[in-house]
Amino acid sequence: QTGTVAANPEQYDQAYICPVTIGSQTLHLDFDTGSSDLWVFSNLMPSSEVDGQTEFNTNSAGATKKDGYTWSISYGDGSGASGVVYADTVNVGGATATSQAVEAATSVSSEFTSDTGSDGLLGLAFSSINQVKPTPQTTFFDTVKSSLEAELFTADLQSNGPGSYTFGYIDSSKYTGSITYTAVDNSQGFWGFTAGGYTVGGGGSNSTGTIGSAIADTGTSLMYLPTAAVQSYYSQVSGSSYSSSQGGYIFPCSASLPSLTVSIGGHGFVVPGSNFNYSPTGSGNTCFGGLQENTGIGFTIFGDVFLRAVYAIFDETQGSPRIGFAAQ
Numbered sequence: 001q002t003g004t005v006a007a008n009p010e011q012y013d014q015a016y017i018c019p020v021t022i023g024s025q026t027l028h029l030d031f032d033t034g035s036s037d038l039w040v041f042s043n044l045m046p047s048s049e050v051d052g053q054t055e056f057n058t059n060s061a062g063a064t065k066k067d068g069y070t071w072s073i074s075y076g077d078g079s080g081a082s083g084v085v086y087a088d089t090v091n092v093g094g095a096t097a098t099s100q101a102v103e104a105a106t107s108v109s110s111e112f113t114s115d116t117g118s119d120g121l122l123g124l125a126f127s128s129i130n131q132v133k134p135t136p137q138t139t140f141f142d143t144v145k146s147s148l149e150a151e152l153f154t155a156d157l158q159s160n161g162p163g164s165y166t167f168g169y170i171d172s173s174k175y176t177g178s179i180t181y182t183a184v185d186n187s188q189g190f191w192g193f194t195a196g197g198y199t200v201g202g203g204g205s206n207s208t209g210t211i212g213s214a215i216a217d218t219g220t221s222l223m224y225l226p227t228a229a230v231q232s233y234y235s236q237v238s239g240s241s242y243s244s245s246q247g248g249y250i251f252p253c254s255a256s257l258p259s260l261t262v263s264i265g266g267h268g269f270v271v272p273g274s275n276f277n278y279s280p281t282g283s284g285n286t287c288f289g290g291l292q293e294n295t296g297i298g299f300t301i302f303g304d305v306f307l308r309a310v311y312a313i314f315d316e317t318q319g320s321p322r323i324g325f326a327a328q
């Protein structure tokens with residue numbers, strides 16, 4: 001089987017939300033290659049924590065409770081959720097898992113309550129970091145992958161308009177040139193890979209140092225790189241500065257933003273400057289940068305700001321996982 005589903009950006013491309021059918025309900029979930037739990041708002045939650053989101057009905061005929069199973073998850077941005085576990089049919093654009101662990105929230109943090117566009121998350125990292133106890137559950141991809149035409153999924157994220165995820169096949173209309181594959185280190189449960197040198201702007205002269213180990217994370221809005229690369233980038237943005245009150249680099253919204261070229265698997269991938277204007281700060285006609293330092297996170301994250309510039313293939317067809325990137 002295969003699946004094809006639209007990936008709809010929230011405001012400022014903050015996250016990408018996809019329709020998922022669970023039993024007879026359709027919920028809109030944030031597909032996240034940086035985590036491994038499929039969790040949903042549910043009828044078990046206090047109404048004070050729900051602000052218009054669709055709730056998974058745990059009383060529906062097709063939902064089977066997994067007695068004694070619970071989950072609790074916290075994310076790098078300080079948000080989190082917890083609850084209990086059901087099994088139900090999950091259909092993503094035609095790719096169907098007949099018995100998928102659906103983690104029904106009994107409580108979510110305020111960040112999720114106020115994220116009115118999302119009814120939950122669908123994790124696409126490795127099942128080794130699933131947070132269900134006493135027994136970790138498989139991700140949707142792991143549940144269905146043996147039934148897919150090919151054991152892979154792809155991400156085509158767009159700015160301010162629908163992109164798509166596919167399961168089981170590569171859509172050759174989504175990219176130009178060839179796909180460059182590189183090995184994945186999933187020892188931390190993520191789609192980890194090694195990135196090489198970078199160049200700020202088209203100059204080609206600013207390539208200084210290498211980026212090193214990184215993860216591909218559709219559930220993170222921005223791109224977080226080592227300090228040296230980030231300082232090198234903003235040294236080319238007139239009027240930019242680090243704002244402790246905003247918590248990152250900002251610049252005049254009128255600033256001209258250079259591109260950033262990153263070498264992966266020996267191929268240079270160009271992130272256009274426009275990708276690095278994330279959102280207005282709300283004060284002084286300054287804008288918040290889509291590139292920020294990885295200090296305090298512990299690893300380098302190639303989030304949506306990078307992924308919008310490429311077609312990404314998350315591939316387990318070779319036995320060992322690999323990740324592919326192509327220009328789009």
Ligand SMILES: NCc1ccc(-c2ccco2)nc1
Binds near residue numbers: 115
């Ligand atoms: N990378 C995991 C993740 C995804 C979404 C969110 C989130 C918080 C509020 C709205 O969305 N946090 C973390």
